[in-house]
Structures are given as C-alpha cells and as structure tokens.
Amino acid sequence: MRISLRIALAASAAMLAIGAAQAQELTLKIGTEGAYPPFNNLTPDGKLEGFDIDIANALCEEMKAKCEFVTQDWDGIIPALQAGKYDAIIASMSITDERKKQVDFTQKYYNTPPAIAVPKDSDVKDVSPESLAGKTLGVQGSTTHSNFAEAKYGESDIKMYPTADEYKLDLANGRTDAAMDDVIVLSEWLDTPDGACCKLLGTIAPDEAIHGPGAGIAIRKGEDELREKFNAAINAIRANGKYKEINDKYFDFDAYGGES
Amino acid sequence: MSALSDAAAVERPPAPPRTWSRERTIGVVLLALWAALGLGLLLFLINAWDPDIFSRYAPYYLSGLVVTVTLVGLSIVIGAVLSIPIAYARMSSNRLLSAFAYGYVYFFRGTPLIAQTFLIYYGLGQFREELQAVGLWTFFRDAWYCAVTAFSLNTAAYQAEILRGAIESVPKGQWEGAASLGLSKLQTLRKVILPQALIVALRPYGNEIVLMIKGSAIVAIITVYDLMGETRRAYSRTFDFQTYIWAAIIYLAIVETLRHIVDWIERGLTRHLKR
Numbered sequence: 001m002r003i004s005l006r007i008a009l010a011a012s013a014a015m016l017a018i019g020a021a022q023a024q025e026l027t028l029k030i031g032t033e034g035a036y037p038p039f040n041n042l043t044p045d046g047k048l049e050g051f052d053i054d055i056a057n058a059l060c061e062e063m064k065a066k067c068e069f070v071t072q073d074w075d076g077i078i079p080a081l082q083a084g085k086y087d088a089i090i091a092s093m094s095i096t097d098e099r100k101k102q103v104d105f106t107q108k109y110y111n112t113p114p115a116i117a118v119p120k121d122s123d124v125k126d127v128s129p130e131s132l133a134g135k136t137l138g139v140q141g142s143t144t145h146s147n148f149a150e151a152k153y154g155e156s157d158i159k160m161y162p163t164a165d166e167y168k169l170d171l172a173n174g175r176t177d178a179a180m181d182d183v184i185v186l187s188e189w190l191d192t193p194d195g196a197c198c199k200l201l202g203t204i205a206p207d208e209a210i211h212g213p214g215a216g217i218a219i220r221k222g223e224d225e226l227r228e229k230f231n232a233a234i235n236a237i238r239a240n241g242k243y244k245e246i247n248d249k250y251f252d253f254d255a256y257g258g259e260s
Numbered sequence: 261m262s263a264l265s266d267a268a269a270v271e272r273p274p275a276p277p278r279t280w281s282r283e284r285t286i287g288v289v290l291l292a293l294w295a296a297l298g299l300g301l302l303l304f305l306i307n308a309w310d311p312d313i314f315s316r317y318a319p320y321y322l323s324g325l326v327v328t329v330t331l332v333g334l335s336i337v338i339g340a341v342l343s344i345p346i347a348y349a350r351m352s353s354n355r356l357l358s359a360f361a362y363g364y365v366y367f368f369r370g371t372p373l374i375a376q377t378f379l380i381y382y383g384l385g386q387f388r389e390e391l392q393a394v395g396l397w398t399f400f401r402d403a404w405y406c407a408v409t410a411f412s413l414n415t416a417a418y419q420a421e422i423l424r425g426a427i428e429s430v431p432k433g434q435w436e437g438a439a440s441l442g443l444s445k446l447q448t449l450r451k452v453i454l455p456q457a458l459i460v461a462l463r464p465y466g467n468e469i470v471l472m473i474k475g476s477a478i479v480a481i482i483t484v485y486d487l488m489g490e491t492r493r494a495y496s497r498t499f500d501f502q503t504y505i506w507a508a509i510i511y512l513a514i515v516e517t518l519r520h521i522v523d524w525i526e527r528g529l530t531r532h533l534k535r
Contacts, residue, residue, distance in 0.1 A: 075492055078499060102499040141480075142496030159403070159483040160493070166382065166481070173385035175401055 111214025111257035324490030339415035368417035
C-alpha cells in the first residue's frame with residue numbers, strides 16, 4: 001500500500017511536470033515471490049524489498065504507471081500470471097525456452113552466473129560435477145538451477161526445496177553438502193550471521209540452453225505493447241543512470257552482464 | 261410358508277404416473293451437468309495426450325506413488341502400535357497419565373500436519389549438536405525418517421481417539437458380565453470388547469487412512485518427493501495442467517481401492533449381524 005502510494009505520488013509529480021493532459025493512467029499489478037533475497041524478499045514487517053522491487057519501481061516510474069505488488073509462491077507464479085492475478089512477473093525469472101512456450105519475456109534486466117556454496121570445513125575441491133559426485137546438493141525446485149543440477153550433476157544426490165530459505169537451513173545444519181543457486185543470492189546469505197557456517201566454493205559458467213540469456217520480465221502471451229513498454233523502460237533506466245544507482249546499492253559489479 | 265407366498269401375490273395398486281416434478285427436473289439437470297463435466301475432462305485428457313510427456317514423467321509418477329504408499333502404510337502401522345498405549349493412558353484413572361495422553365492428542369490433532377512435519381525436520385535441524393551428542397542425528401538427518409516420524413506421531417493421536425471411542429462405545433455391562441464369568445481384564449478386552457469395538461472403529465480407521473493419503477501430499481516441503489511432489493515437478497517443466505489431473509485420478513484410484521477394502525473387511529466383521 002505504502003509503496004504504491006509512493007509510486008502514485010512520484011508518478012503524479014512527474015505528470016504535473018510534463019503536463020497532465022497527455023498522460024494516461026496505466027495501472028499494473030506486478031507478481032513477485034518475496035523469498036529470494038537480495039532480489040525480492042519480505043522484510044520482517046511484511047514489506048517487499050530488493051533489487052527486483054527497486055528495478056520494478058524504477059520501470060513503473062519510467063512508464064508512468066501505477067504499480068502494485070502481489071506476492072505469489074514460485075511454483076504457481078506462471079499460472080497466476082496466466083489467470084490474470086497480475087500483469088507481469090518481476091521475480092528474477094530466467095528466460096528459458098520452456099517458459100517461453102507459456103509466457104512472453106522482455107529483454108533481460110540482469111544476468112549473473114550460478115554458484116555453489118559449501119560448509120567451511122567441506123572437503124569438496126571445486127564446483128565440477130566430478131568433485132560433487134556422491135555428495136548431497138540442495139537447490140530450489142522448479143528453477144533453472146534445479147534443472148541444471150539434474151542435467152549436469154546426476155552423480156550427486158539432488159534435494160529440491162520449495163524456497164531458497166529451506167536449502168539454506170539444511171546446508172547450515174549439515175543435512176546437505178552443498179547448495180547451488182545464483183552467485184548473488186548465495187553471497188548475500190553468506191554475509192549474514194545465518195550463513196556464517198559456509199563459504200562460496202566458486203561460480204559455474206552458465207549453460208545458455210538451460211539458464212537462458214538472463215532474468216527477464218514475464219508477461220502474458222501476445223501483449224506486445226506492454227512488452228515493448230517494458231523494453232523501452234529497461235533501456236531508458238540503463239541509459240539515464242537509474243539502473244546503475246540501484247545496481248550499486250546492492251552489488252559492487254554490474255549485474256546486467258554483457259550487452260546482448 | 262404358503263401364507264407368505266399368498267401375501268406376495270396380492271395385487272398392488274398401480275404405480276403413480278411419473279411426472280416431471282421440480283425435484284426430478286433439478287436432479288436430471290444436475291446429473292447431466294456432472295456427466296458433461298466428466299465428459300469434458302475425458303475429452304481434455306484425450307486431446308492433451310502427449311506420449312512424450314507420458315514416457316518422460318510416468319516413471320517419476322510411479323516412484324512418487326511408491327513413496328506415498330510406503331510412507332502412509334508405514335506411518336499407519338507405526339501409528340497403530342503407538343495408539344494402543346496412548347488410548348490406554350487416555351482411559352486410565354491415573355490423572356497424570358491421562359492428562360499427558362490428553363495433551364499429546366490435543367497437540368497433534370489441533371495443529372496442522374504441515375507445521376508438525378516442518379518442525380520435526382527443520383526445527384530439530386537447529387539442534388544438530390545436541391542430537392549428535394545423543395546419537396540421534398543420523399536418524400533425524402534423513403528427510404525420510406523425519407517424514408515417517410511426523411506422520412506416525414500425527415496419526416497415532418487420531419488412531420488413539422478412534423480406539424478409545426470404539427472401546428467406550430461397548431456398554432459397561434459387557435465388562436461386568438465377563439468379570440462375573442471369571443474372565444480376566446485382558447481376556448475380556450480381547451474376546452469380548454475388541455470384536456465389538458472394531459466394528460465401530462473400522463469406518464473411522466478407513467477415513468483416517470484416506471486422510472493420511474491426502475495429507476501426505478505436503479511431504480515435498482522436506483524434500484521427500486511423493487506423488488504430489490513429482491506432479492509439481494512435472495508441472496514446472498511442462499506447464500501442462502493435465503499433470504495435476506493425472507495426480508487427482510491416481511489419488512482417487514487409491515482412495516477408491518481403500519474404500520472397497522474397508523467394505524470387504526466390514527462384511528467379514530459383521531457377518532453375524534446379517535440376516
């Protein structure tokens with residue numbers, strides 16, 4: 001509520017500046033997961049925060065749209081978009097061919113490599129499938145990371161968790177030997193007291209066929225106008241420094257990855 | 261005998277003509293609606309039939325089914341064993357014992373199974389050092405054992421109440437009668453009370469197993485991939501709703517099979533009541 005109010009205020013201020021006559025009110029509902037720090041997570045008092053949320057707000061401001069966030073479990077995030085519960089998913093969703101059969105994607109808005117974390121006293125040498133053979137590997141289910149793990153780490157015992165929170169718990173208490181996820185998600189957790197048990201083993205070169213070109217915004221099929229608006233807004237915040245401002249708040253490198 | 265057949269031969273008044281009363285119309289319309297829904301579902305499944313998806317995910321479904329059936333079967337048996345002392349304690353005249361059993365049943369029936377499973381798996385995981393010190397960590401480290409523990413403890417509470425209710429439904433006079441014939445308490449329970457109590461308990465037991473089958477669908481949160489977990493995995497790969505329809509059909513088939521087994525057992529138990 002508070003966030004949408006702020007956006008509404010920002011949007012109306014912007015409208016006044018350029019002349020309210022030509023502005024038409026665009027109202028968008030944005031779906032996100034709310035359990036994937038530092039990209040999108042709920043604060044203890046129930047507010048959404050994170051890189052995805054800030055980017056979403058910046059894009060909405062750029063599009064002069066009034067945006068409202070809806071949190072939704074990861075497993076049902078695409079069906080809920082199709083059912084019209086919201087108009088776009090901004091939740092670090094990797095652009096993949098499987099998902100493209102169901103929804104349309106904008107261009108990427110960031111792309112970071114996957115990585116593996118292990119307990120500090122671990123004897124695993126590197127991130128190769130051979131080093132992890134026979135080890136228990138925790139991942140979040142229904143993600144590109146779980147698909148990658150199943151495809152490439154067949155020799156490991158792969159355990160799939162409903163959200164990132166649970167594989168972190170199990171890595172910390174020693175039920176699993178390693179966890180695979182986005183490098184940023186893992187590093188962020190390792191910096192917190194909860195992640196003190198563990199260390200980053202290393203990053204893995206992403207497999208384009210599985211991981212896709214990066215994270216994009218998902219919208220319902222055929223809504224080309226909305227997609228183009230999002231694309232234009234992504235390019236605009238890349239150009240006007242807003243993206244860099246948000247990026248620097250979270251990371252000490254450019255999360256966008258190479259120009260594609 | 262002849263009087264009886266005479267009575268049967270008496271001419272009955274003609275049946276009243278069947279009219280399209282409001283009730284009958286509503287009934288037929290509702291039935292037609294259900295039939296159309298069923299037909300629509302069947303058509304959808306035929307249309308959506310994809311041999312590729314089937315060959316890829318059928319083995320997953322099968323392994324999920326095995327997990328579900330084993331988990332529920334094991335938990336029901338362990339729960340049944342645990343329920344005997346709990347039901348005994350519940351009926352005990354010892355206040356402390358019965359209060360303890362009451363508290364146990366109260367907790368496990370009053371909280372969701374998903375919370376109990378989560379607490380036993382992730383909650384106990386926080387006490388790794390302590391559990392290691394007493395040698396229990398190897399047990400609780402394993403998601404499967406945690407699932408069986410949570411499910412057994414849960415169903416034990418329900419089964420204890422079923423058992424207690426059934427035993428208490430047998431009139432007190434039966435105990436007194438057996439005592440006057442010189443039967444011991446245990447003999448009375450085994451030969452007189454339980455055969456009558458089991459008739460009462462059978463249906464609730466059947467219900468409990470059905471509820472466990474359906475309740476077990478939450479176990480994937482602790483990484484045990486049962487039928488529901490495999491369904492979600494298949495759905496997340498295909499985004500095809502038929503994955504869920506197949507899961508529903510399989511669950512329905514299990515429950516229907518169970519229902520027939522319970523019917524069959526009931527026919528056996530109530531032979532002496534049939535005329």
